[in-house]
Amino acid sequence: MNINDITIRLEKKEDYREVENLIRESFWNIYRPGCSEHYVIHVLRDDPAFVRELDFVMEKDGAIIGQNMFMKTVINSDSGGDVPVLTMGPICIASGLKRRGFGKALLDYSLEKAAALGFGAVLFEGNIAFYGKSGFDYARNFGIRYHDLPEGADSSFFLCRELKEGYLDGVTGVYQTPRGYYVDDGDVEEFDRGFPCKEKLKLPGQLF
Secondary structure (H helix, E strand, O other): OOHHHEEEEEOOHHHHHHHHHHHHHHHOOOOOOOOOHHHHHHHHOOOOOEOHHHOEEEEEOOEEEEEEOEEEEEEEEOOOOEEEEEEEOOOEEOHHHOOOOHHHHHHHHHHHHHHHOOOOEEEEEOOHHHHHHHOOEEHHHHOEEEOOOOOOOOOOOEEEEEOOOOOOOOOOEEEOOOHHHOOOHHHHHHHHOOOOOOOOOOOOOOOO
């Protein structure tokens, strides 16, 4: 990948539909029959926890080929009080351009900007094989637990990266997913009717 071929910039209102369609195409039938991620970002843009200064798109040859966004959330500390952190996503690259370095370039740029704004850490759900290349580790190694996850359950999906070195030193507690990520299936279905029809398939490896 030639880094000179791409531009990363903040999302604009006129990008919204193109970005939602990109997300829909990228996530369709991956984690469930169909997907909800395009509706999730549609809702999150109006959420008070949405960080507009960290809402990015990646362009190549005049077309949007990737996006990433962040939300403010907290760790409920075992010692009392809340520790402010970020969560991330949806993040995606156009299906035909995956595994070519674009995703890592977008991710690293996004994290650099988040650090520059003074945020201390990012926690989210992802694959360590990819995100580990950008400095993420298992959140359990920081003493952070995923909300509602039974003790002893597999938490390898739950990742963390400090943006400020030592930000989570001495912190143990429970991470809280922002409420805006929880959307109603009926609302997803209604929103999806505004997009071209696509077949929903139940496939091996889907989570839902």
